[in-house]
Amino acid sequence: MIQFDAVHKRFPNGTTAVHDLTLDLPEGGVTVLVGSSGCGKTTTLRMVNRMVEPTSGTVRVGGKDVTEQDAAELRRSIGYVIQQAGLFPHRTVLDNIATVPLLLGHGRRRARSRAAELLETVGLSAEAGKRYPHQLSGGQQQRVGVARALAADPPVLLMDEPFGAVDPVVRTQLQDELLRLQKELSKTIVFVTHDIDEAVRLGDRIAVFRAGGHLVQCATPTELLARPADDFVADFLGAERGLKLLSLKTLAEVPQGPAPQGDWTLVLDAARKPLHWASKDAELPVRPLKDTDSLLSALNESLASPAGLIARVDADGVLTGVSSREDIHEHAGRAHTEARVAA
Numbered sequence: 001m002i003q004f005d006a007v008h009k010r011f012p013n014g015t016t017a018v019h020d021l022t023l024d025l026p027e028g029g030v031t032v033l034v035g036s037s038g039c040g041k042t043t044t045l046r047m048v049n050r051m052v053e054p055t056s057g058t059v060r061v062g063g064k065d066v067t068e069q070d071a072a073e074l075r076r077s078i079g080y081v082i083q084q085a086g087l088f089p090h091r092t093v094l095d096n097i098a099t100v101p102l103l104l105g106h107g108r109r110r111a112r113s114r115a116a117e118l119l120e121t122v123g124l125s126a127e128a129g130k131r132y133p134h135q136l137s138g139g140q141q142q143r144v145g146v147a148r149a150l151a152a153d154p155p156v157l158l159m160d161e162p163f164g165a166v167d168p169v170v171r172t173q174l175q176d177e178l179l180r181l182q183k184e185l186s187k188t189i190v191f192v193t194h195d196i197d198e199a200v201r202l203g204d205r206i207a208v209f210r211a212g213g214h215l216v217q218c219a220t221p222t223e224l225l226a227r228p229a230d231d232f233v234a235d236f237l238g239a240e241r242g243l244k245l246l247s248l249k250t251l252a253e254v255p256q257g258p259a260p261q262g263d264w265t266l267v268l269d270a271a272r273k274p275l276h277w278a279s280k281d282a283e284l285p286v287r288p289l290k291d292t293d294s295l296l297s298a299l300n301e302s303l304a305s306p307a308g309l310i311a312r313v314d315a316d317g318v319l320t321g322v323s324s325r326e327d328i329h330e331h332a333g334r335a336h337t338e339a340r341v342a343a
């Protein structure tokens, strides 16, 4: 869908921002560009919508060389979300979102009704649409930024550190929203971030850059974590790369059975939902897990659990069985080996 073919970008001051980049971004996937500050992520992104022109090489969107298309038209067909949302301060939220449909020649009524729909899509109330950007929180402004980028229903979405300026809790919410939206919309998304955890969470593929605009590795999150191409990538992924890999695997295949007799008993309510762990003289909280929870959560919970057991529940929160710390460990080890030897 988006192809970089031997793309080089050197700015007039002599800085090489992107060095001989050849990269193919598949349709309908999220590709995350990561790397330390100044390694050329934003420049790469901006060459897609011609905010920056390559010095040499070709960037194609949908098979067409972007330099052969009218820049303004191209930009209207590519959603763009930036860190500070980039909203127009003197227009209401609804009018901000309606901007692109209006530019595309949709009538005012249609543009505003589309904007109202999108407001709901990104989880904001109709009331928020009447406010001005400064009357919203940072997280809400980012949602508006996403809604505005989606307004023309572009097949491609460029997102440059869109959630960089919000606190970790809101950031996680916004990431969840994006994953939910992406399930419905299947856009081709290029997402820039500094944050490797965000990359692992959101990316179908992750492209790691190093200083001087060199692409070092582009792979699925599992491949990257299990088989980093070199020490630079391994260092970038951090010492906890093994645990991060477990965040991508689910608990589903870990065996479960009835709780064994021991010093600690799992206490259930009348509907067989876990309440807490109890021993002769103490009570400790339980955090039940579903099949869709990650092996990392399971490992965490098994360490916190007094009996070394995790409580497994179905979608309604009803107990289905327990799993032991040993079984979770074994599966975690196996997940690692499989990911590392996979072709």
Ligand SMILES: Nc1ncnc2c1ncn2[C@@H]1O[C@H](COP(=O)(O)OP(=O)(O)OP(=O)(O)O)[C@@H](O)[C@H]1O
Pocket: 011, 012, 013, 015, 016, 017, 035, 036, 037, 038, 039, 040, 041, 042, 043, 044, 194
């Ligand atoms: N207009 C410009 N003129 C000259 N140099 C530039 C220009 N824009 C970017 N650069 C330089 O090009 C290099 C790559 O910049 P870019 O913004 O693409 O990096 P980045 O990886 O997105 O960084 P960050 O994570 O800090 O946003 C940097 O050294 C930067 O200083």
